[in-house]
Amino acid sequence: MRFSIVIVNYASWPLTVRCIEALHETGYPSFEVVVVDNDRPEPPEIPQPVRVIRNKENVGVARAWNQGITASTGEIVVLLNPDTTVGHDFFERVEVFFAENLRAGVAGPRILDDDGTLQLSARTEVSMISGLFGRTSLLTRLFPKSALVKSQFPAVAEASAPTKVDWVSGACMAVRRHVLEEVGPLDERFFMYFEDADLCRRAREAGWSVYYLPHVEVTHRAGGSTRSRPRAIWRLHRSAFLYHRKHGDHGPLSLYSLLVLLGLSARALAKLAASLAGRA
Numbered sequence: 001m002r003f004s005i006v007i008v009n010y011a012s013w014p015l016t017v018r019c020i021e022a023l024h025e026t027g028y029p030s031f032e033v034v035v036v037d038n039d040r041p042e043p044p045e046i047p048q049p050v051r052v053i054r055n056k057e058n059v060g061v062a063r064a065w066n067q068g069i070t071a072s073t074g075e076i077v078v079l080l081n082p083d084t085t086v087g088h089d090f091f092e093r094v095e096v097f098f099a100e101n102l103r104a105g106v107a108g109p110r111i112l113d114d115d116g117t118l119q120l121s122a123r124t125e126v127s128m129i130s131g132l133f134g135r136t137s138l139l140t141r142l143f144p145k146s147a148l149v150k151s152q153f154p155a156v157a158e159a160s161a162p163t164k165v166d167w168v169s170g171a172c173m174a175v176r177r178h179v180l181e182e183v184g185p186l187d188e189r190f191f192m193y194f195e196d197a198d199l200c201r202r203a204r205e206a207g208w209s210v211y212y213l214p215h216v217e218v219t220h221r222a223g224g225s226t227r228s229r230p231r232a233i234w235r236l237h238r239s240a241f242l243y244h245r246k247h248g249d250h251g252p253l254s255l256y257s258l259l260v261l262l263g264l265s266a267r268a269l270a271k272l273a274a275s276l277a278g279r280a
């Protein structure tokens with residue numbers, strides 16, 4: 001088996017079924033699909049071949065992905081969000097890329113919104129600047145073509161060839177199984193968010209390269225599998241702080257960590273307020 005596709009389902013069965021349909025519509029002959037279900041409702045009938053692993057509760061994305069990876073056999077593992085659809089030549093292009101780049105350990109495609117808008121899915125390492133110029137931050141939206149935004153998000157530069165980056169989005173991430181065997185499974189302390197950044201960082205530290213593939217396209221309906229926006233905001237910022245504690249500079253008497261915590265808390269409160277105001 002060449003590819004293993006691992007999808008984590010939560011409150012998104014219609015999207016998951018469509019995601020699986022798009023995979024089979026490619027016509028590629030050598031892949032398997034493993035769906036790890038973190039939700040309570042019974043799964044629907046799925047006409048395509050698929051293995052479903054059901055959890056009694058929502059165990060989080062990283063833990064569920066690890067379950068799916070363990071149950072799969074492919075040489076290349078594709079971690080895929082249920083609210084995505086791959087292009088018809090997805091498998092062929094990814095296969096050729098890994099065959100030609102033997103030290104490539106992780107790769108992520110060019111990701112587009114439903115309306116064709118580019119998502120900033122390839123990134124540089126997390127820093128104070130990336131906190132200000134986040135993927136959906138006000139500064140990024142106001143100055144999308146600025147040098148700072150381009151420095152943080154290589155996808156903005158509209159590269160035509162595979163490009164080395166620090167981190168690609170877990171919405172669609174292809175990983176050599178050998179890399180997972182070498183660096184270990186996803187860190188299950190990340191319930192949701194930043195598990196992709198952590199895996200990419202550990203792969204790079206082990207000597208593997210992470211690539212952005214602008215010639216491979218995937219459509220992503222961002223937030224399609226998110227049930228609670230306030231809870232998602234909380235989990236995002238909690239995971240950001242966990243990532244800092246694991247990889248960042250804590251400073252004397254953990255002063256840097258305290259400043260990061262205060263900054264993330266303020267950002268989370270602002271995002272939460274904006275979300276609640278949008279509901280009013």
